[in-house]
Amino acid sequence: MAAETLYSGHAGLFSATALSPVVHAILSDRGDLRQTVKYCGSINGRTSSVLEVSKWNGNQAMASTSEGADAANQDIVSGSASITVARQSIVRDVSDLYQMAGGSVSLQMIAETVADSANSRFTDLLVALFASVTAVVGTSGDTLSYDDFRLGLNTLRSANVPSSEPIFCILNPKQINELVDSYRLETGLSVFRPQNDQILNYHGMGDAFMIDGVIVLQTDSIVTDGTDLIGCMFGFSAFGYGDGLPDGLRKTNVEMMRMPSNAAVWAELENDALSGSMRVVGNYYVGLAMIEDARAVRIRSVD
Numbered sequence: 001m002a003a004e005t006l007y008s009g010h011a012g013l014f015s016a017t018a019l020s021p022v023v024h025a026i027l028s029d030r031g032d033l034r035q036t037v038k039y040c041g042s043i044n045g046r047t048s049s050v051l052e053v054s055k056w057n058g059n060q061a062m063a064s065t066s067e068g069a070d071a072a073n074q075d076i077v078s079g080s081a082s083i084t085v086a087r088q089s090i091v092r093d094v095s096d097l098y099q100m101a102g103g104s105v106s107l108q109m110i111a112e113t114v115a116d117s118a119n120s121r122f123t124d125l126l127v128a129l130f131a132s133v134t135a136v137v138g139t140s141g142d143t144l145s146y147d148d149f150r151l152g153l154n155t156l157r158s159a160n161v162p163s164s165e166p167i168f169c170i171l172n173p174k175q176i177n178e179l180v181d182s183y184r185l186e187t188g189l190s191v192f193r194p195q196n197d198q199i200l201n202y203h204g205m206g207d208a209f210m211i212d213g214v215i216v217l218q219t220d221s222i223v224t225d226g227t228d229l230i231g232c233m234f235g236f237s238a239f240g241y242g243d244g245l246p247d248g249l250r251k252t253n254v255e256m257m258r259m260p261s262n263a264a265v266w267a268e269l270e271n272d273a274l275s276g277s278m279r280v281v282g283n284y285y286v287g288l289a290m291i292e293d294a295r296a297v298r299i300r301s302v303d
Contacts, residue, residue: 023104029220031207032119033126036168036217037288040240042264043085051083051242053291083242085287088121090114092280099278107278111267114282118265122241123221125288127170129239130232131223132290135159135297140228144171144178144301146186152233152297153214159294161235167214171231172222175301183211224303234296244285 040053057077065071094107137152138144149169156167171179183199198209208217214233222229243264268281290296 019104023109028116029123030116030119031123031217031219033123033170033217033219034119034241036166036170036215036234036236036239037126038237038240038291040083040242040291043242043244043285049085049244051085051287053081053083053240053289055079055081055292081240081289081291083240083287083289085242085244085285088118088125088284088286090117090282093272093275093277094280095275095277097276107269107280111269111280111282114267114280115265117282118284118286120221121284122286122288123219125286126239127219127221127223127230127232129288129290130170130230130296130298131225132293133232133234133296133298134293136300137297138228138300140300141302144175144182144231144299146179146182148299148301149179149211149214149233152299153212155297156233156235156295161295165235165237165295167233167235169211169214169216169231169233169299170222171216171218171299172229173218173220174303175222175229175231175299176216176218178301179211179216225300227303228300229303231299231301232296233299238290238292238295239288240291241286241288243287246283246285 040051043049043051055078060074060076063072063074092110092113094110099107135155137155138148152169153167161167180199199211201209208215210216222231224230245264246266264286265282265284268283270279270281271277272279
């Protein structure tokens, strides 16, 4: 005897679709590049939104001086770099109805994305500085090669970037693929088998591998000048950043959430009765600047 009570015959008793307990994260660049930039302090209590980073060099060689003669005066070399801290923000309005219905992505999860949004903005601010780097390797309109990479490293060595300082190379995924393909064509590399394995394995957004002691990272935020992608290889002290925090004792009833991954980023949850929603406002007060041009080299290749 055939079953009479069927799902197909009573669709009104069921939801049109059932939510899976699995919430899939769509592909995006979630890399955090703060590790590559020197922290230069907070503006809190410093009477200005601009941090002045002092630079100096007292390592001048002595000069030959005749016996009994006055030694010549040699001044130290000095300068400064300015980091202007400014507000970066993102707002999401989550309706009361959305929260009542209990969607897969909760209000808490939406608030926590503020940290990723801050990381993405930091990356954008950093890669925007690459175009101002003086030294350049790579041929405009051509693909990136391992020779270009080595030339960049040799440029930093010639500038006396210390070996004790980590050296990073930030590239677009297209540049990464071209570098790896060029590296594969090199001959006589079998003795570097452990390095080969690390380089030729797949690495996703933000993940790093090492070539010749240089930490290579990829991001899709690399800018283009209309013809070429502009990546960069640099020492840890080439760029610097500063930040700031608000007074934690705000005179409001707004709930504040600090992002564990970045103490200078926070989200504020504020109920908006007029629109029937909860407003999630993410704030990040940060600024980046080039500290020393000689510690960096621009890497260009065709877009």
